[in-house]
Amino acid sequence: MSRFLPGSRVWLPLIGLSLLAAVFAYTAQADSTLTIPVPEEAARNKKVTLTLRIPPKTEPLTIQDKPVKMASKRSLIIWNSNPLPPLSKQDEFKTIMQKFQDKGWIKLFTSREVLAVGKVDKYLAVRVLEQVCDSVLEILQAPDVSRLVRKVNLDATDIEDLRRLVQRFGTELVMFGNNPTKIDKDLLQLQERIKNARQGILKVIKVEGIEDGGTVIHLGVD
Numbered sequence: 001m002s003r004f005l006p007g008s009r010v011w012l013p014l015i016g017l018s019l020l021a022a023v024f025a026y027t028a029q030a031d032s033t034l035t036i037p038v039p040e041e042a043a044r045n046k047k048v049t050l051t052l053r054i055p056p057k058t059e060p061l062t063i064q065d066k067p068v069k070m071a072s073k074r075s076l077i078i079w080n081s082n083p084l085p086p087l088s089k090q091d092e093f094k095t096i097m098q099k100f101q102d103k104g105w106i107k108l109f110t111s112r113e114v115l116a117v118g119k120v121d122k123y124l125a126v127r128v129l130e131q132v133c134d135s136v137l138e139i140l141q142a143p144d145v146s147r148l149v150r151k152v153n154l155d156a157t158d159i160e161d162l163r164r165l166v167q168r169f170g171t172e173l174v175m176f177g178n179n180p181t182k183i184d185k186d187l188l189q190l191q192e193r194i195k196n197a198r199q200g201i202l203k204v205i206k207v208e209g210i211e212d213g214g215t216v217i218h219l220g221v222d
Contacts, residue, residue, distance in 0.1 A: 086119040093125055096161045097132065103153050105135050126172040129165055136162065137186050140193075149190075149197040159191040 087093055097106065097115055106112055111128045114120060120128075136159070142148050163184055166173065170180040207217050 086121045087125055089118075092161075093129075093165060094120070096165060097128060099158065099161075100132050100136075103158075105132055105154075107131070107135055122169070122172055126169050126176060129162075129169060130173065130176065130178060133162060133166065133183055133187070137183075137190065140186060140190055145193070146197065149193045152194070154194065155198075156191050156195050159187050159194065163187045163191070 094115065100106055101112065101115060106115070106128070108131055111131050114124045114128055136154065139145060139148055139152060166180050166184050166187065173180045173183070207215060209215055
């Protein structure tokens with residue numbers, strides 16, 4: 001009767017598979033599950049051997065975070081605590097704006113107050129320049145612009161000074177939503193209109209006295 005009982009060659013693989021099944025059933029309830037795929041041909045074979053090797057060190061490896069290297073220095077964020085430094089006292093901006101103020105083209109009270117302050121930074125300077133350009137360019141919007149350019153108290157050199165400031169503060173004007181290229185184009189148009197409207201007009205350049213008590217008036221023709 002003992003010959004009908006299977007030998008150890010059959011029982012040992014079955015016991016091993018049962019142990020593995022019990023281990024897998026336990027690990028399925030844990031945080032992670034280990035799955036070992038077995039080919040169909042091997043599953044039909046009675047002599048299947050599975051080997052599970054557990055290393056002596058099972059702690060998770062710690063990976064140190066490496067610092068991120070920038071591709072170039074341009075990608076760094078540089079903080080500038082003084083992005084708009086004050087203009088120097090000898091800056092031509094103050095001289096030009098004072099001339100426009102004397103001629104009545106600085107109409108806003110806040111702009112006049114800015115010029116009255118000793119230190120003017122680029123932010124306020126650009127705001128004043130923006131207001132002066134808007135006031136001056138209103139001449140081109142007048143219905144009688146041809147007659148107005150003959151009587152306006154501005155000359156071509158005044159417009160040239162404005163154009164130079166617009167080119168200088170072009171970046172700041174863009175920051176405040178302006179188009180410096182268009183402003184310069186409109187100022188150039190106004191400058192040419194003033195030149196053409198005043199051709200052949202005599203202007204007093206200089207008045208001086210002479211030894212006999214007379215007066216000499218120097219005239220120029222535009």
